[in-house]
Amino acid sequence: MTAATETDRALVDRVAKGDRAAVRLLFMRHHARVYRFVARQTGSEMMADDIANEVFLELWKQAPGFEGRSEVSTWLLGIARFKALSSLRKKKEEWIDDDDAAEIADGADTPEVITMKEDKAAALRRMINALPEEHRVVIDLAYYHGQSVTEIGEVLDIPVATVKTRMFYARKKLGEALKAAGYDRGWP
Amino acid sequence: MSAAEKMSRRDEMETLLPFYLNGSLEGAELEAVEEWLASDPAALAALGEAEAEFSGTAAANEAIRPPADALSRFTKALDAEAGPARAPAGQSWLAKALSRLTAMPAGVAWAAAAALLALVLVQSFERPGGKGSDFEVAGAEDDLAKLPFALVKFKPDAKMSDIAAFLGQNGLKIASGPTADGVFHLTIPAKSAADYDKTVGLIAAQPFADTVIQGRKPVDGG
Numbered sequence: 409m410t411a412a413t414e415t416d417r418a419l420v421d422r423v424a425k426g427d428r429a430a431v432r433l434l435f436m437r438h439h440a441r442v443y444r445f446v447a448r449q450t451g452s453e454m455m456a457d458d459i460a461n462e463v464f465l466e467l468w469k470q471a472p473g474f475e476g477r478s479e480v481s482t483w484l485l486g487i488a489r490f491k492a493l494s495s496l497r498k499k500k501e502e503w504i505d506d507d508d509a510a511e512i513a514d515g516a517d518t519p520e521v522i523t524m525k526e527d528k529a530a531a532l533r534r535m536i537n538a539l540p541e542e543h544r545v546v547i548d549l550a551y552y553h554g555q556s557v558t559e560i561g562e563v564l565d566i567p568v569a570t571v572k573t574r575m576f577y578a579r580k581k582l583g584e585a586l587k588a589a590g591y592d593r594g595w596p
Numbered sequence: 597m598s599a600a601e602k603m604s605r606r607d608e609m610e611t612l613l614p615f616y617l618n619g620s621l622e623g624a625e626l627e628a629v630e631e632w633l634a635s636d637p638a639a640l641a642a643l644g645e646a647e648a649e650f651s652g653t654a655a656a657n658e659a660i661r662p663p664a665d666a667l668s669r670f671t672k673a674l675d676a677e678a679g680p681a682r683a684p685a686g687q688s689w690l691a692k693a694l695s696r697l698t699a700m701p702a703g704v705a706w707a708a709a710a711a712l713l714a715l716v717l718v719q720s721f722e723r724p725g726g727k728g729s730d731f732e733v734a735g736a737e738d739d740l741a742k743l744p745f746a747l748v749k750f751k752p753d754a755k756m757s758d759i760a761a762f763l764g765q766n767g768l769k770i771a772s773g774p775t776a777d778g779v780f781h782l783t784i785p786a787k788s789a790a791d792y793d794k795t796v797g798l799i800a801a802q803p804f805a806d807t808v809i810q811g812r813k814p815v816d817g818g
Contacts, residue, residue, distance in 0.1 A: 428674060435670055443662040457663060461670050465677055532652040547614070551653035556620030576611040582649060 416480035423471040431471075435464050438481060441553060442488050448548055449492040449541070459491045466491075482559045485549070489563055528591050535585040543578035546571060605632075609639065613646040744784040745771060745811040746796050754804030762802060766795065781811075789816050 416437070422430035442463050447456035466487050474483065536547060549555040549563060560571045609632045615621045616629045633639045663669075750759060763770070763782075773780030782799075786792035792813045800808040 426678075428678065431674065432667065432671065435667060439666055439670075440662050441657075443666070444657045444660045447660045448657065453660065456660075457666070460662070460666070461673055464670055465673060468674060468677065529648065529652060529655075532648055533656050536649070536652050536656050547649070547653055548657065550614040550618055550620075551650045552657045554618045554620065556618075557615055559620070572611050575614060576607060579610055579614075579646075579649070583645075 417476055420467070420471050420474050420476075420480055423468060424474070431464065431468050434467065434480070438484055439464065441481070442484055445485055445548065445553065446488050446492045449489065449545065450496060455492070455495055459488060459495060462491055463488045478559065478562055481553070482555060482562055485553060485555070485563045486565075489565075528586075531589055531591065532582070532586065535582055535589075538585075539578055539581060543574055543581060546574045547578050547582075550575065606638075610642060610646075613643060614649070617643075617646055617650050743771075743812070744786050744792050744814050746782055746784055746799065747779050747807075747809040747811055748782050748799060748805060749779050749807040750804050751806045754806075758802075758804055762799075762804075766798065768795075768799075779807075786814055789813050 414433075416434065419430045419434050423434065439460060443456050443460040446459045446463075447453050450456060450459070463484055467484065470487075474480075478486075536544065539547065545564065546560055549560045555563065557568050557571050557575075561568045564571070566574075609629055612621060612625055612629050616626070621629060633643060762768070767785040769783045769785075771781040771783050784792055784795050786795055792810075796808055796810055799805050
């Protein structure tokens with residue numbers, strides 16, 4: 409089997425046997441997404457850098473115990489989520505990158521004025537970024553990480569019904585924000 | 597009754613649309629969404645809105661750029677965790693892989709080559725500068741932060757054997773790549789700006805070279 413076709417699970421099996429090339433290949437496949445996931449969770453690229461590294465070291469250590477009940481990507485995101493929350497709990501003050509903070513909390517213009525200056529796609533992106541964390545994370549996991557309802561439940565450690573409820577309210581809030589900005593989309 | 601149970605049919609379908617779009621929906625829920633999309637004129641507009649959210653979320657995530665040196669720092673952390681890497685056994689794996697590639701149709705071979713070279717990059721950290729075939733991969737002993745380099749994109753129908761021979765003959769090394777756009781970072785063993793220009797010109801003149809962008813160049817007299 410070539411590297412191109414070797415599955416994540418096969419690579420984890422190799423990692424479990426001490427194969428460092430395999431863990432590096434998994435790092436190359438998944439690091440960017442894990443990094444972005446943690447950066448979005450914590451608001452800090454510095455924390456994302458440290459935590460993403462820890463996630464793959466954890467993969468190295470835990471590979472012998474991986475039972476393959478979930479996809480490797482879901483497993484890694486679950487580890488990342490746990491580590492991100494632990495780090496945030498340790499730091500009472502969240503580290504928010506100045507640029508991110510400006511993007512989220514820029515109060516110089518009203519939302520209407522900001523929106524008039526940008527097109528709908530840019531407005532939507534800003535609104536996604538401004539969603540409460542519990543809503544934004546389900547949007548990220550579904551749209552960017554391609555996770556199913558069940559997988560999101562595993563990553564966030566919440567019931568499937570809660571995943572759906574959060575997705576419902578996340579999309580509802582986006583619809584309301586778009587509507588308030590003059591982009592009526594008919595729902596909610 | 598939970599909030600989820602109180603949803604109207606429209607609300608349920610809107611909630612499932614992100615999962616329909618990411619391909620993870622299945623069974624009765626998939627059938628319900630497909631039926632809705634086929635029967636309700638408002639559904640296609642809703643799908644368009646969900647697609648816009650999909651694009652917006654991807655753009656918001658991809659605006660975050662992981663550090664370029666993440667893999668090398670992870671490698672150091674892994675070595676610290678697991679101890680020094682073992683010396684590799686037989687060295688013929690790359691030669692075998694390359695010979696298999698040359699036997700493939702060009703399109704297939706090139707796609708496989710991209711994956712192989714990604715693996716080569718990974719392996720290079722355990723086997724610094726190791727000679728696997730006609731060319732070398734830049735390894736830990738190469739100070740990539742100082743070496744002259746160029747960014748090169750090869751033509752999709754380029755033959756791997758031609759590229760490997762050319763790299764080997766000219767002492768060129770693959771430092772990293774390919775990127776998502778198929779660009780490789782090649783180190784250039786030039787001592788002077790003139791040498792560098794000559795080598796870059798030589799690469800650009802090759803029939804398999806698609807694009808060559810100059811990177812770090814030696815400074816004469818420095």
